[in-house]
Amino acid sequence: xxxxxxxxxxxxxxxxxxxxxxxxxxxxxxxxxxxxxxxxxxxxxxxxxxxxxxxxxxxxxxxxxxxxxxxxxxxxxxxxxxxxxxxxxxxxxxxxxxxxxxxxxxxxxxxxxxxxxxxxxxxxxxxxxxxxxxxxxxxxxxxxxxxxxxxxxxxxxxxxxxxxxxxxxxxxxxxxxxxxxxxxxxxxxxxxxxxxxxxxxxxxxxxxxxxxxxxxxxxxxxxxxxxxxxxxxxxxxxxxxxxxxxxxxxxxxxxxxxxxxxxxxxxxxxxxxxxxxxxxxxxxxxxxxxxxxxxxxxxxxxxxxxxxxxxxxxxxxxxxxxxxxxxxxxxxxxxxxxxxxxxxxxxxxxxxxxxxxxxxxxxxxxxxxxxxxxxxxxxxxxxxxxxxxxxxxxxxxxxxxxxxxxxxxxxxxxxxxxxxxxxxxxxxxxxxxxxxxxxxxxxxxxxxxxxxxxxxxxxxxxxxxxxxxxxxxxxxxxxxxxxxxxxxxxxxxxxxxxxxxxxxxxxxxxxxxxxxxxxxxxxxxxxxxxxxxxxxxxxxxxxxxxxxxxxxxxxxxxxxxxxxxxxxxxxxxxxxxxxxxxxxxxxxxxxxxxxxxxxxxxxxxxxxxxxxxxxxxxxxxxxxxxxxxxxxxxxxxxxxxxxxxxxxxxxxxxxxxxxxxxxxxxxxxxxxxx
Numbered sequence: 221x222x223x224x225x226x227x228x229x230x231x232x233x234x235x236x237x238x239x240x241x242x243x244x245x246x247x248x249x250x251x252x253x254x255x256x257x258x259x260x261x262x263x264x265x266x267x268x269x270x271x272x273x274x275x276x277x278x279x280x281x282x283x284x285x286x287x288x289x290x291x292x293x294x295x296x297x298x299x300x301x302x303x304x305x306x307x308x309x310x311x312x313x314x315x316x317x318x319x320x321x322x323x324x325x326x327x328x329x330x331x332x333x334x335x336x337x338x339x340x341x342x343x344x345x346x347x348x349x350x351x352x353x354x355x356x357x358x359x360x361x362x363x364x365x366x367x368x369x370x371x372x373x374x375x376x377x378x379x380x381x382x383x384x385x386x387x388x389x390x391x392x393x394x395x396x397x398x399x400x401x402x403x404x405x406x407x408x409x410x411x412x413x414x415x416x417x418x419x420x421x422x423x424x425x426x427x428x429x430x431x432x433x434x435x436x437x438x439x440x441x442x443x444x445x446x447x448x449x450x451x452x453x454x455x456x457x458x459x460x461x462x463x464x465x466x467x468x469x470x471x472x473x474x475x476x477x478x479x480x481x482x483x484x485x486x487x488x489x490x491x492x493x494x495x496x497x498x499x500x501x502x503x504x505x506x507x508x509x510x511x512x513x514x515x516x517x518x519x520x521x522x523x524x525x526x527x528x529x530x531x532x533x534x535x536x537x538x539x540x541x542x543x544x545x546x547x548x549x550x551x552x553x554x555x556x557x558x559x560x561x562x563x564x565x566x567x568x569x570x571x572x573x574x575x576x577x578x579x580x581x582x583x584x585x586x587x588x589x590x591x592x593x594x595x596x597x598x599x600x601x602x603x604x605x606x607x608x609x610x611x612x613x614x615x616x617x618x619x620x621x622x623x624x625x626x627x628x629x630x631x632x633x634x635x636x637x638x639x640x641x642x643x644x645x646x647x648x649x650x651x652x653x654x655x656x657x658x659x660x661x662x663x664x665x666x667x668x669x670x671x672x673x674x675x676x677x678x679x680x681x682x683x684x685x686x687x688x689x690x691x692x693x694x695x696x697x698x699x700x701x702x703x704x705x706x707x708x709x710x711x712x713x714x715x716x717x718x719x720x721x722x723x724x725x726x727x728x729x730x731x732x733x734x735x736x737x738x739x740x741x742x743x744x745x746x747x748x749x750x751x752x753x754x755x756x757x758x759x760x761x762x763x764x765x766x767x768x769x770x771x772x773x774x775x776x777x778x779x780x781x782x783x784x785x786x787x788x789x790x791x792x793x794x795x796x797x798x799x800x801x802x803x804x805x806x807x808x809x810x811x812x813x814x815x816x817x818x819x820x821x822x823x824x825x826x827x828x829x830x831x832x833x834x835x836x837x838x839x840x841x842x843x844x845x846x847x848x849x850x851x852x853x854x855x856x857x858x859x860x861x862x863x864x865x866x867x868x869x870x871x872x873x874x875x876x877x878x879x880x881x882x883x884x885x886x887x888x889x890x891x892x893x894x
Contacts, residue, residue: 238690238693239690240689240690240693241687241688241689241690241693242688242689242690243687243688244685244686244687244688245274245685245686246683246684246685246686247268247269247272247683247684247685247686248284248681248682248683248684249264249266249268249269249681249682249684250679250680250681251263251264251679251680251681251682252264252265253654253679253680254679255654255655255656255678255679256654257582257584257652257653257654257656257658258658260581260582260583260584260620260621261579261580261581261582262579262580262582262653262680263577263578263579263580264283264576264577264578264580264680264682265575265576265577265578266574266575266576266577266578266682266684267575269684269686270573270574270575270576270890271573272686273572273573274572274686274687274688275570275571275572275686275687275688275689275887276570276571276572276574276684276685276686277568277570277684277685277686277687278558278565278568278571278576278684279558279559279565279566279567279568280557280559280684280685281557281558281565281682281683281684281685282555282556282557282558282682282683283555283556283557283558283561283680283681283682283683284553284554284555284677284680284681284683285346285349285553285554285555285556285653285680286551286552286553286554286653286654286655286674286676286677286678286679286680287342287346287349287486287532287551287552287553287554287651287652287653287674288549288550288551288650288651288652288653288654288655288656288657288673288674289340289342289549289550289551289627289649289650289651289652290547290548290549290648290649290650290652290657290659290662290671291336291339291340291547291548291549291647291648291649292546292547292647292648292662292663292664292671293546293547293642293643293645293646293647293648293663293664294546294645294646294663294664336537336548336638336639336641336642337483337487337489337492337534337638338425338480338483338487338630338637338638338639339548339629339630339638339639339641339642340483340487340548340550340627340628340629340630340649341423341479341482341483341487341627341628341629341630341638342394342482342483342486342626342627342628342651343624343625343626343627343628343770343772343773343774344374344394344395344396344397344398344478344482344770344773344774345370345373345374345377345393345394345395345560345773345774346393346394346395346554346555346556347370347373347374347393347556347560347561348370348374348583348624348626348772348773349370349554349556349582349583349626349651349653350369350370350556350561350580350581350582350583351367351368351369351370351581351582351583351621351622351623351624352365352366352367352368352369352580352581352621352623353365353369353561353562353578353579353580353581354578354579355562355564355576355577355578355579356576356577356579357574357575357576357883357885357892358574358575358890358891358892359575360892362564362881362883363562363564363709364709365581366709366710366711366712366876367622367623367712368623368624368712368764368772368874369561369562369710369712370583370623370624370772370773371624371741371764371772371773371874371876372710372739372876372878373560373561373562374773374774375739375741375840375842376560376563376814377395377560378397378774378827378828378829378838379813379814379815379826379827379828379829380814380815380826380827381395381826381827381828382816382825382826382827382828383828385826386828390481390485391485392555393554393555393556393557393560394482394485394486394554395482396477396478396481396482396485397478397774397828397833398422398476398477398478398479398770398774398775399422399471399475399476399477399478400775400832400833400836400837400838401470401471401472401832401836402422402424402470402471402472402473402474402475402476402477403420403421403422403472403770403778403836403837404416404420404421404472404473405419405420405421405756405778406418406419406421406756414473414611414612415610415611415612415631415632415633415636415637416473416612416631416632416633416637416768417589417612417613417614417629417631417766417767417768418612418613418614418756418757418758418766418768419614419744419755419756419757419763419766419768419769420744420756420763420766420768420769420771420777420778421473421631421768421769422476422479422628422768422769422770422775423476423479423628423629423630423631423637423767423768424473424474424475424476424630424631424633424636424637425475425476425479425480425483425630425631425636425637425638426475426480426636426637426638473631473636474636475636479628479630483630483638485532486532486550486552486554487532487533487534487550487552488514488526488531488532488533488534489514489533489534490513490514490515490518490521490522490523490526490533490534491513491514491515491537492513492514493512493513494512494513494514494517523535523675527675527676530553530676530677531676532550532551532552532553532676533550533551533552534548534549534550535549535550535551535672535674535675536548536549536669536671536672537549537669546664547662547664547669547670547671549657549671549672549674551674551675551676552676553676553677561580562707563707563708564705564707564709564881566707567705567706567707568705569703569705569885569887570687570697570887571885571887571890572887572888572889572890573888573889573890573891574885574890575890578682581621581623582621582653583619583621583623583624583625583626583651584619584620584621584650584651584652584653584658585617585618585619585625585626585627585650585651585765586617586618586648586649586650586658586659586661587614587616587617587618587625587627587629587648587649587650587767588614588615588616588617588646588647588648588649588661589612589613589614589615589629589646589647589649589767590612590613590615590645590646590647591610591611591612591613591632591639591642591643591644591645591647592610592611592613592644593610593611593644610632610644611632612629612631612632612639612768614757614758614761614766614767614768615646615758616758616761617758617761617765617766617767619765623764624764624765624772624773625651625764625765625766625767626651626773627649627650627651627767628767628768629649629767629768648661648662648663649767650662653680654674654678654679654680655673655674655676655677655678656673656674657671657673697887698887698888701886701887701888702884702885702886702887702893703884703885703887704882704883704884705882705883705884705885706880706881706882707880707881707883708736708878708879708880708881709878709879709881710876710877710878710879711729711732711876711877711879712874712875712876712877713728713729713875713876713877714872714873714874714875715861715872715873715875716745716747716872716873717745717747717870717872718745718865718870718871718872718873719865719870720865720867720868720869720870721864721865721866722864722865722870723784723862723863723864723865724782724861724862724863724864724865724873725860725861725862726860726861727858727859727860728859728860728861728875728877729858729859729877730856730858731856731857731858732856732857732859732877732879733853733854733855733856733857733879734853734854734879734880734881735789735845735846735857735859735877735878735879736844736845736846736878736879736880737842737843737844737845737846737877737878738787738794738842738843738845738859738861738875738876738877738878739840739841739842739875739876739878740840740841740842740861740873740874740875740876741772741776741780741839741840741841741873741874741875741876742776742777742780742839742841742867742871742872742873742874743762743763743764743771743772743776743777743780743871743872743873743874744763744777744867744869744870744871744872745869745870745871745872746759746760746761746762746763746872747760747872754869754870762872763777770837771837774838775837775838776837776838776839776840777837777839777867777869777871778836778837779835779836779837779839779867780839780867780871781802781835781839781866781867782799782805782841782863782864782865782866783799783800783801783863783864783866784798784799784800784862784863784864785798785799785805785841785862785863785864786798786799786862786863787843787845787859787860787861787862788858788859788860788861788862789845789857789858789859789860790857790858791858794843794844794845795808795809795843798862802835803831805841805842806831806834806835809841809842809843809844810829810834810840810841810842812827813827813842813844814826814827815827845859846880853880859877861873861875
């Protein structure tokens with residue numbers, strides 16, 4: 221009968237609402253870096269805003285961050301020219317969208333060397349560019365620097381957002397959940413690697429299950445980019461992958477939808493083909509040969525309009541029409557909301573006169589990798605596409621601030637990858653904040669366009685809405701001018717090299733007051749006796765810096781599970797009965813965290829991590845320790861972690877302790893009180 225009550229209530233509503241604000245203006249200010257981000261940081265002060273005599277809503281504020289992704293090589297790309305095995309070599313790779321280096325007819329029509337629009341991707345959420353931050357309020361530090369804070373923020377986003385939020389906000393903030401079932405593992409560093417690279421890989425793009433059972437003569441065209449293949453026989457799971465029908469494989473190596481969606485969100489290609497100028501005639505054998513490009517729908521041949529609008533796109537491909545690519549660059553202007561960077565901003569009231577100084581440390585990165593053994597045989601192209609012989613090997617990664625590598629390199633497979641247009645050789649890929657490419661190791665072949673600056677925004681901007689009150693509502697707001705802001709801050713600790721089957725009995729801290737929760741992320745250890753054998757990566761490289769793995773940007777290493785797990789606070793177990801089974805952690809501790817109504821109301825909830833994803837690779841071990849008498853909250857307490865590692869590999873645990881901070885501020889003057 222609730223619907224009847226709603227009908228009755230709606231029938232009594234008076235249309236219209238009072239005007240609380242007379243005006244809302246969006247103000248923006250530059251950071252202090254003068255377009256130079258070589259120091260891997262940005263500093264923003266709000267003096268211009270604090271002197272505006274308007275109320276600032278930092279809860280709605282966001283940063284616009286220019287990003288320049290770059291891939292270069294001086295490698296050779298080899299393609300066949302005849303059925304007899306003749307080949308032609310070209311410098312670099314084919315970076316022209318949807319354009320083939322050659323068209324072959326032997327054994328069916330196959331376009332070889334498709335475009336590289338999907339080579340470069342980014343890990344989940346643009347905010348993963350931020351390694352840590354500090355905030356000064358009127359000269360006093362109120363947010364302490366915490367390394368790897370993006371890991372906590374990703375946990376908050378994944379347990380707070382709903383799928384509706386992903387659909388409406390995902391493209392704006394660079395967020396789309398990775399397909400948990402898509403990962404595969406190459407276990408030994410230096411061994412023959414897969415087309416996806418080294419270690420744990422989530423970098424395949426195109427699900428191809430619809431190929432199974434296709435009949436001879438049918439033409440399959442991959443969803444986004446890749447070679448059209450004329451089927452020469454009935455396709456089966458056995459043809460494509462020996463284990464493709466095993467249930468436990470799930471989507472392993474068969475497409476990470478999240479990565480695909482994120483690339484599509486910022487890597488628009490003006491040369492992308494979206495139609496043709498006419499219809500071919502079946503009687504004459506003619507086909508429409510003049511494509512309609514995305515750029516034809518925008519002013520100034522597309523590029524001028526994209527630059528003017530600050531719309532992210534692929535802006536450098538070694539020269540349009542030049543098959544000797546050797547370089548591809550993507551630029552975008554990312555949106556990062558302050559409320560997602562730290563809970564303080566989500567709790568901010570409207571403030572007038574408050575001076576903030578925000579300092580952020582950035583995850584600029586450089587990645588070096590190689591591709592070897594790649595070849596295309598037109599004598600049997602279908603077999604070659606189903607079982608690519610090329611392999612990708614990670615050489616090194618540099619992230620100067622020690623944080624995550626926000627860049628992802630896609631798989632080289634012709635069926636499942638976005639990097640099928642790459643040839644054998646060495647490559648350098650980088651992710652840089654700002655207009656310029658910061659890596660100094662980029663090399664391109666002769667005849668290619670040099671590494672370029674982004675044509676979009678050159679600096680980080682802070683956008684903040686300002687409000688002007690209606691007098692009567694301002695009076696009501698100022699009737700109690702001192703507002704209390706309660707927010708969470710974090711301490712980070714690490715427990716390293718926990719052996720397989722080993723026990724954890726580690727004291728994180730001797731005393732923290734107002735502790736609210738403990739969050740633990742497990743990663744394969746690069747510092748263990750297993751070393752590179754445990755991670756599949758170069759020795760000493762943490763898994764969250766791999767360009768193939770999502771660890772640290774929305775996930776953990778696969779299947780990091782514990783038994784006999786508990787958190788001990790000042791000698792008392794936070795979990796009444798020590799957890800022995802994985803479902804206990806998910807149901808009793810994790811489920812409902814940060815969700816609408818704590819996930820207690822069916823039909824109204826949020827959160828993006830289900831039990832399968834949690835078990836596979838989103839193994840966030842979380843315990844709420846805030847439930848205590850108010851007088852006890854101010855007493856510093858020790859915190860200890862107990863458990864037994866059920867992973868087959870040595871692991872490192874990255875632990876975050878959340879604690880509550882209280883700040884009182886006069887919203888009229890901006891002064892901190894007390």
